[in-house]
Amino acid sequence: MIRYISQKQLPLEGFDTPPGMILDPTNRWVKLRDCIPWDELSESYYKTLCSNLGRPAKDAGIVIGAVIIKHKLSVSDEETVEQIRENPYLQYFIGLKGFQAQAPFASSLLVE
Numbered sequence: 001m002i003r004y005i006s007q008k009q010l011p012l013e014g015f016d017t018p019p020g021m022i023l024d025p026t027n028r029w030v031k032l033r034d035c036i037p038w039d040e041l042s043e044s045y046y047k048t049l050c051s052n053l054g055r056p057a058k059d060a061g062i063v064i065g066a067v068i069i070k071h072k073l074s075v076s077d078e079e080t081v082e083q084i085r086e087n088p089y090l091q092y093f094i095g096l097k098g099f100q101a102q103a104p105f106a107s108s109l110l111v112e
Contacts, residue, residue, distance in 0.1 A: 015092050017099050029089040038064070038095075058105060065094030066110060077107040 042060035070080040088099040
């Protein structure tokens with residue numbers, strides 16, 4: 001099942017951060033997020049899924065962003081999830097609406 005929200009709707013200023021923290025717009029993950037054609041990648045990703053059967057799919061931005069992070073950092077699936085859990089910039093990069101202390105998904109999401 002697919003529920004898509006355009007990735008263009010997440011301004012840096014709207015990202016909910018821990019008290020006292022302001023995200024730097026020059027951070028590499030913030031800049032990279034602005035360069036990626038999220039809607040086009042999401043469309044390709046969703047073509048592989050059934051639109052009306054099964055469990056709701058994880059947002060394409062989360063899945064695609066996590067794979068990009070995994071390969072850019074050259075880390076394992078488990079380490080990718082930990083890096084995302086600990087880092088507000090990575091959470092912004094994958095399209096979360098704000099920082100959350102718990103992992104947004106299990107490492108099994110990245111299994112090919």
